Amino acid sequence: MSAEALDPIPWLARQRWFQGKARDVAAVSVADSAVLGDLHWMLVEVEYATGPGECYQLVLLPAGVEAGDAAVRLAGGAWVDAAAAPERLRPLALLAARGGALTTTAHATIAGAPTAPRALPDPARMLGVEQSNTSVVFGEGVLFK
Numbered sequence: 001m002s003a004e005a006l007d008p009i010p011w012l013a014r015q016r017w018f019q020g021k022a023r024d025v026a027a028v029s030v031a032d033s034a035v036l037g038d039l040h041w042m043l044v045e046v047e048y049a050t051g052p053g054e055c056y057q058l059v060l061l062p063a064g065v066e067a068g069d070a071a072v073r074l075a076g077g078a079w080v081d082a083a084a085a086p087e088r089l090r091p092l093a094l095l096a097a098r099g100g101a102l103t104t105t106a107h108a109t110i111a112g113a114p115t116a117p118r119a120l121p122d123p124a125r126m127l128g129v130e131q132s133n134t135s136v137v138f139g140e141g142v143l144f145k
Helices: 008-013 065-070 086-098
Strands: 025-036 039-048 054-062 072-074 077-081 100-103 109-112 124-126 136-138 142-144
Touching: 008 025, 008 072, 025 086, 025 100, 039 086, 054 072, 054 086, 086 100, 086 109, 086 124, 086 136, 086 142
Parallel strands: none
Antiparallel strands: 025 039, 039 054, 054 077, 072 077, 100 109, 124 136, 136 142
16 A cells, blocks of 8 residues: 555545535544444545535445555544445444444444344445445345445
8 A cells, every 4th residue: 555545635535425525625534433343434534625625434444455546544543444344334234223423533432222232233334325325235135334
C-alpha cells in the first residue's frame, strides 16, 4: 500500500457516498470511535477550505497488504470499508437487532433496540441496487442498513 493510497482525502473522493467530491478538503479527523470484535466504528469529521464541514459514520476492518487503494489511514491504522466483507458486519447487525450497547472513546453509547430475537440467516451479501446507504441482506429476509 502506497502512502498516497492510504491518504484519507483521495480515499474519500473515491467513495460513492462522499458528498464533498467537488470541494477542497482541508482536514479529516476521527471525532469518535468504538470497537466491536474486528469491526471499527468511526465518526469522521471532514473540514473544507470554505463552508461547513460534514460528518460521516464509517464501519471499517483492519486492512491487509492486499487492500491496495481500497485502504485508508485513520486513527493510526490502515482500514478498509467493512461493506467489502458483508458477513463480518454480523456482530453490528446483531447489536442492532437484539439490543445491547457499545461505548465509544468519547463516552457516547451506540445502542441497539431489540427488534428481531431470531438469528440472522446465512449468507450475508450486499444489496445489489444503487442507493445512498450501504445495506446488507442476511439470508433472504433480514435487511441491515
